[in-house]
Amino acid sequence: xxxxxxxxxxxxxxxxxxxxxxxxxxxxxxxxxxxxxxxxxxxxxxxxxxxxxxxxxxxxxxxxxxxxxxxxxxxxxxxxxxxxxxxxxxxxxxxxxxxxxxxxxxxxxxxxxxxxxxxxxxxxxxxxxxxxxxxxxxxxxxxxxxxxxx
Amino acid sequence: xxxxxxxxxxxxxxxxxxxxxxxxxxxxxxxxxxxxxxxxxxxxxxxxxxxxxxxxxxxxxxxxxxxxxxxxxxxxxxxxxxxxxxxxxxxxxxxxxxxxxxxxxxxxxxxxxxxxxxxxxxxxxxxxxxxxxxxxxxxxxxxxxxxxxxxxxxxxxxxxxxxxxxxxxxxxxxxxxxxxxxxxxxxxxxxxxxxxxxxxxxxxxxxxxxxxxxxxxxxxxxxxxxxxxxxxxxxxxxxxxxxxxxxxxxxxxxxxxxxxxxxxxxxxxxxxxxxxxxxxxxxxxxxxxxxxxxxxxxxxxxxxxxxxxxxxxxxxxxxxxxxxxxxxxxxxxxxxxxxx
Numbered sequence: 001x002x003x004x005x006x007x008x009x010x011x012x013x014x015x016x017x018x019x020x021x022x023x024x025x026x027x028x029x030x031x032x033x034x035x036x037x038x039x040x041x042x043x044x045x046x047x048x049x050x051x052x053x054x055x056x057x058x059x060x061x062x063x064x065x066x067x068x069x070x071x072x073x074x075x076x077x078x079x080x081x082x083x084x085x086x087x088x089x090x091x092x093x094x095x096x097x098x099x100x101x102x103x104x105x106x107x108x109x110x111x112x113x114x115x116x117x118x119x120x121x122x123x124x125x126x127x128x129x130x131x132x133x134x135x136x137x138x139x140x141x142x143x144x145x146x147x148x149x150x
Numbered sequence: 151x152x153x154x155x156x157x158x159x160x161x162x163x164x165x166x167x168x169x170x171x172x173x174x175x176x177x178x179x180x181x182x183x184x185x186x187x188x189x190x191x192x193x194x195x196x197x198x199x200x201x202x203x204x205x206x207x208x209x210x211x212x213x214x215x216x217x218x219x220x221x222x223x224x225x226x227x228x229x230x231x232x233x234x235x236x237x238x239x240x241x242x243x244x245x246x247x248x249x250x251x252x253x254x255x256x257x258x259x260x261x262x263x264x265x266x267x268x269x270x271x272x273x274x275x276x277x278x279x280x281x282x283x284x285x286x287x288x289x290x291x292x293x294x295x296x297x298x299x300x301x302x303x304x305x306x307x308x309x310x311x312x313x314x315x316x317x318x319x320x321x322x323x324x325x326x327x328x329x330x331x332x333x334x335x336x337x338x339x340x341x342x343x344x345x346x347x348x349x350x351x352x353x354x355x356x357x358x359x360x361x362x363x364x365x366x367x368x369x370x371x372x373x374x375x376x377x378x379x380x381x382x383x384x385x386x387x388x389x390x391x392x393x394x395x396x397x398x399x400x401x402x403x404x405x406x407x408x409x410x411x412x413x414x415x416x417x418x419x420x421x422x423x424x425x426x427x428x429x430x431x432x433x434x435x436x437x438x439x440x441x442x443x444x445x446x447x448x449x450x451x452x453x454x455x456x457x458x459x460x461x462x463x464x465x466x467x468x469x470x471x472x473x474x475x476x477x478x479x480x481x482x483x484x485x486x487x488x489x490x
Contacts, residue, residue, distance in 0.1 A: 043319055044367040048310065063309040066363070068319075069289035070160065071235055074481060094198040100237035138371045 003147050009046070009133075010140040018143060019053030022131065026054075026111060029128050029149045034083075034110045036124060038117040041133030046141055047115045050131065051084055054113075058082070067115070071099065081110035087119035096123045152176070152224045153467070154249075155460025156206075158242030159234025159262045160289070163205040164456030165213055167224065170464040173272070177213040178450075178457040181205040188212070202241045224255060228463020231259035231490060232479035239478035247476050257472050258463040262454075263484050266421040266447075267296065268465060269458035273447045274419075281445075282415045284406055286430075287422035287453075288314035288329075291402075293358045293409055294484060296419075299465060302484045305409050306358025313398055314424045316362035320369050320394050324387050334391045335427050340384075341392025346372055348397040353404050360401055369394050399430050403437060410442055419445045426452040 009015050022037075029035050039047040052064035058077045067073040067086040075082040083104050090096060104112055105124060117124065130146040151171050157164035166178035179185075186194050189208040197204050214221055229246035232239060250257035267283045279299075285292040291308040311319075314331060321330020326337070348368050351361040369390065376386055406418055418438070424430065426449050434444040451458060482490045 043323065044370040049363070052310070063307070063359075065308055066311040066315055068315050069287070069312060072480075089199075091199065095200060098198050098201045098237065099235060100240075138367075 005145045005147075007143050007145075008136070008140060009143055015046070015050065016053050016057075019050060020057050022050075022129070022145065023054045023057040025129065025145075025147065031128065031149070032108050033125070034105045034107050034112050035129075036105060036127040037111065037113045038127040038130040039113060039115045039133070040117065040130065041141075042135060045133035045135055047131075047133055048084075048086075050133065050143075051113050051115075055082065055084075072101070072104075081107060083110065083112045085112060085114045087114065087116040090116075090119045093120060093123050096120050151226070151464065151467075152219075153258070153460045153463045154224045154227045155260075155456040155458070155463055156227065156229040156242050156246050157262075157265075157454055157456045157459045158202040158238045158245075159230045159232070160238060160454065161200060162454040163202045163209060164454060164459070165206070165209045166456035166460045167213060167217065167219070168457065168460035168464055170467075173275075175272075175457050175460070176219065177217045178455060179209040179213045180455055181209055200235070200238050202238055206245055222253065224253070226256045226258055226463060226467060227253075228258040228260050228459050228466075230262045230265070230459055231477075232262065232482035234262055234478075234480060236478065236480045239480060240476070243476050243478050247472075247474055251474055256467075258466055259472055259490065260459050260462045260466065261482055261484065261487050261490060262459075263290070263292070264300075264302070264487060265458040265462040267294070267302075267419055268299065268462050269447045269451050270419040270421060270445050272457075272461050273451060274445045277417070277419065277445055280415060282406065282409055282413065282418040284402065284418055284420050284425075285422045286313050286402065286420065286424035288312055288318060288331075290422065291360045291362070292484070293360075293405060295409075295413055295415070300469070300487050302487070304483075304485055305413070306360065306405060308360045308362060309352075310361050310363035311366060313360065313362055313402065314422070316366050316394075316398060317424065319366050320391070323370055323373050324382070324390060326387070329423075331424060331427065334395055335429060337388045337391035338395045338429060339388075341388035341390070343396075344389045344393055346390070346393045348372070348393050350397055350400050350404070353401050358405050358409050360405060362398065362401070365394070365397055365401075395427075395429060399427075399433050402430070403433060406434070407438060407442075410438070416441055417443045417445060419447075421447055421452065423453045 073084040128149040132144040134142040163181040167176040318330040326333040351364040
């Protein structure tokens with residue numbers, strides 16, 4: 001069973017606040033393999049922006065650029081491996097096998113953020129956290145956080 | 151001297167043969183949906199995107215067959231060592247190293263971005279150092295100063311989305327086909343100025359960085375509000391394309407002008423997929439100002455290709471020769487070419 005939490009984001013300050021809350025939540029997950037975070041939501045909903053703020057909270061100083069074209073953007077923050085993956089341009093599961101993406105999820109003590117996880121349905125093991133972002137208006141978003149970890 | 155170039159950093163599988171002595175590309179092949187029938191003859195296998203393994207041999211065979219040369223005639227093999235996706239890079243590296251081992255020929259590691267910007271030297275032989283370079287593609291938007299071959303200083307880059315991604319996502323919102331860049335360019339020709347007031351994010355910031363995420367979101371809300379009022383006509387789509395393209399080019403042009411002035415440079419080399427955009431080329435040619443010039447690679451060399459790897463491999467021949475170990479560098483910085 002997941003525990004849902006629903007909030008409204010209407011400013012960068014609020015986004016930073018939620019990002020820090022999510023960052024803490026991820027840290028508290030205890031697991032041998034990679035911690036997997038799904039990010040769902042339409043184009044422009046703010047998925048990459050949220051990942052950017054979470055990584056800033058972990059101490060990243062370099063810019064977080066969109067992985068839409070590069071598919072995987074890896075980061076190393078204080079010896080912790082973080083992978084920011086975007087499946088937007090992925091058309092089928094076979095592609096994920098060709099890319100060797102499963103190698104990343106077997107790494108322990110790493111964190112994997114996956115945007116558009118729907119495009120790789122069934123490929124990834126269950127996620128620990130699912131973040132859904134919905135458009136409300138130009139400057140506000142609804143965010144639903146589902147926690148699947150124990 | 152013949153150098154075989156192999157490119158597999160992301161989507162494209164590209165192979166080319168370059169003759170350094172004559173400064174001439176003997177052949178270049180790129181796998182695409184369009185040429186797969188000619189590559190495979192009758193039975194075309196269902197290949198996943200980025201399945202470079204199964205695309206290599208037909209490309210290689212076609213290239214050598216068309217040119218009438220033998221594989222044994224090559225003197226060296228150049229491959230993309232990074233940056234890019236680990237899996238696809240490994241495929242290219244393994245292929246290059248195996249071929250080098252089998253033919254007993256040296257293997258040269260090439261930096262993907264360096265290859266993009268050096269390729270302008272092939273297409274525009276009069277280019278002289280130093281120069282500014284603007285690399286604009288789906289995955290990158292980088293402004294760098296080139297002092298000489300191998301010596302690069304990144305002045306600025308995108309802090310969120312690359313400009314090519316903004317083109318593609320705008321096209322997607324308008325229901326245009328993929329890849330969206332050429333579609334936006336085509337539609338813009340019929341478009342007109344509508345005062346949509348699309349933002350030019352961080353255009354006045356005191357650095358050389360870019361940001362396109364906010365422009366993408368502004369287009370999204372404009373499209374949604376237009377849709378509420380009326381059906382998205384061809385005319386409206388063209389107008390949105392026109393306004394978006396103008397905003398994106400304004401950002402690229404403004405920061406390029408600032409860098410040229412601040413670093414006392416008078417020429418800029420554009421490369422990457424977006425550098426194929428004719429309106430971008432027109433505006434850079436007309437608006438940089440007197441005393442400044444813009445240089446472009448051939449249209450066929452803007453997107454990822456094997457020719458730029460072969461050409462750069464020749465340029466680097468005396469600098470970089472590798473042993474038989476296979477390794478890649480997915481996050482190789484342009485500023486650390488020597489330490490790759």
